[in-house]
Amino acid sequence: MALASTLLFAAVAYLAVTSSPGWPRVQATFFSPSVALESLPDIARGLLVNLQVLVVGGLLVLLVGLGTAALRTLRGPAFAPLRLLATAYVDLFRGMPLIIVLYLVGFGFPALGLQGVPTSPFVLGTAAIVLVYSAYVAEVFRAGIESVHPSQRAAARSLGLTHRQTMRIVVLPQALRTVTPALLNDFVALQKDVGLISVLGAVDAVRSAQIQVGQSFNFTPYVVAGLLFVLLAVPSARLADAVTARARRRQQSGSLL
Amino acid sequence: MTVLELRGIVKAFGDDVVLRGVDLAVDEHRVVALIGGSGSGKSTLLRCASLLETVDDGQVLLDGEDVTDPRVDADQVRRRMGVVFQAYNLFPHLSVLDNVTLAPTVVHGRSRAEAVEEARALLDRIGLADKAAEYPDRLSGGQQQRVAIVRALAVRPRVLLLDEVTSALDPELVGEVLSLVREVAAQGMTIVMATHEMGFARQVADTVAFLDGGVLLESGPPAQVLGEPQHPRTRQFLARVIDAGRL
Numbered sequence: 415m416a417l418a419s420t421l422l423f424a425a426v427a428y429l430a431v432t433s434s435p436g437w438p439r440v441q442a443t444f445f446s447p448s449v450a451l452e453s454l455p456d457i458a459r460g461l462l463v464n465l466q467v468l469v470v471g472g473l474l475v476l477l478v479g480l481g482t483a484a485l486r487t488l489r490g491p492a493f494a495p496l497r498l499l500a501t502a503y504v505d506l507f508r509g510m511p512l513i514i515v516l517y518l519v520g521f522g523f524p525a526l527g528l529q530g531v532p533t534s535p536f537v538l539g540t541a542a543i544v545l546v547y548s549a550y551v552a553e554v555f556r557a558g559i560e561s562v563h564p565s566q567r568a569a570a571r572s573l574g575l576t577h578r579q580t581m582r583i584v585v586l587p588q589a590l591r592t593v594t595p596a597l598l599n600d601f602v603a604l605q606k607d608v609g610l611i612s613v614l615g616a617v618d619a620v621r622s623a624q625i626q627v628g629q630s631f632n633f634t635p636y637v638v639a640g641l642l643f644v645l646l647a648v649p650s651a652r653l654a655d656a657v658t659a660r661a662r663r664r665q666q667s668g669s670l671l
Numbered sequence: 672m673t674v675l676e677l678r679g680i681v682k683a684f685g686d687d688v689v690l691r692g693v694d695l696a697v698d699e700h701r702v703v704a705l706i707g708g709s710g711s712g713k714s715t716l717l718r719c720a721s722l723l724e725t726v727d728d729g730q731v732l733l734d735g736e737d738v739t740d741p742r743v744d745a746d747q748v749r750r751r752m753g754v755v756f757q758a759y760n761l762f763p764h765l766s767v768l769d770n771v772t773l774a775p776t777v778v779h780g781r782s783r784a785e786a787v788e789e790a791r792a793l794l795d796r797i798g799l800a801d802k803a804a805e806y807p808d809r810l811s812g813g814q815q816q817r818v819a820i821v822r823a824l825a826v827r828p829r830v831l832l833l834d835e836v837t838s839a840l841d842p843e844l845v846g847e848v849l850s851l852v853r854e855v856a857a858q859g860m861t862i863v864m865a866t867h868e869m870g871f872a873r874q875v876a877d878t879v880a881f882l883d884g885g886v887l888l889e890s891g892p893p894a895q896v897l898g899e900p901q902h903p904r905t906r907q908f909l910a911r912v913i914d915a916g917r918l
Binding site for chain 2: 575
């Protein structure tokens, strides 16, 4: 039944689109098989750049996000400046559109003309993405840390563990289990946002597509690049689903593990 | 010899003054039972004694050393005490064995092999050796609480603080936990326990202390405090406990 209704809907949508008066032109400029085939190698090479940003950026985001969350959850008046700093950072970069951060970092830093400041769009683009995503991920981690019941901390401290040992051995492992589904979701979002480094001129999949669109006046390369990103995202999305479902099952069975 | 001494402990949470100057001295190898209604300050007193809460006023002395002095490293003090909580508080992501060996290895720097050997011996003593590899959620409440007691004992504490360790248990599981406490007491462990089990307090405790509204109203041998309470509030409390069939 589900399959039948899906097929019916697809057929109706397909007919509606293909019978529209502009369809032949759209088909030629967006879905040209020959242009697609021609553009694929360059775009795929560009996608490797995106993958590099994804891997390097993703790891850095985990580190910076975790560090920021740790700072935000420090207790005691002595740590107020650090907490404040971390909070300001999160507020700033969660609120600012990624594209603006990309422009500011990507064009602002090189303009300073400072020695040792990298000018590569790859490095600066990754830095901008890390700045923004770490702010999100810090909040995910913080929620996870705070979801661990205070009695767990009390038990650890009563055994003589220091604050740091308590975090590392007792709180974080439990927090990580809680937030893994949310982290995977953010990873899926990151997978497509790495395409935005193209605005800085890094020759990634999007930029490669753009170049070819400029040469051929045919938009098919964009479709190709878009589909490649989707292909990249599907496995992670399914993984996120599976992990979320597993976490829910655990919760429903009344188990903490 | 006094192991743990509380002097004039005052503790407030905001406007709520929970402890209003409590004095208590616990000699080595002795068992002190703290009794009193809910909200009387028993748990808070134990949390102050174990330095899980900072006191607003007064001192906690462990083996004669003022451990509430700000120059004292509280982490160093806590490792010399064992605490068992009402809700067990085992670490759910660690196996039973790892729960027990965590503090001996990480805090006390003992070798893994030594800690494992000692943990297995302790688990064997409470009949849970076969559960060493299990995770806490596979254990019954009574089993979890006994593991929690063993976890606290594994650091070889100077004093064991028990915070209503049977209050969260199903009635049929209370016995196994109490008999372990009895055994630990018989082996000479110094114990302070907040409890609602008056019968148990009468049998095991050397001293029963009655807390009411953050004040220690009377303390003495169980026969005296439970048998011939001097203070009207104590009599009132015990009458309610008897009504509830707990004595």
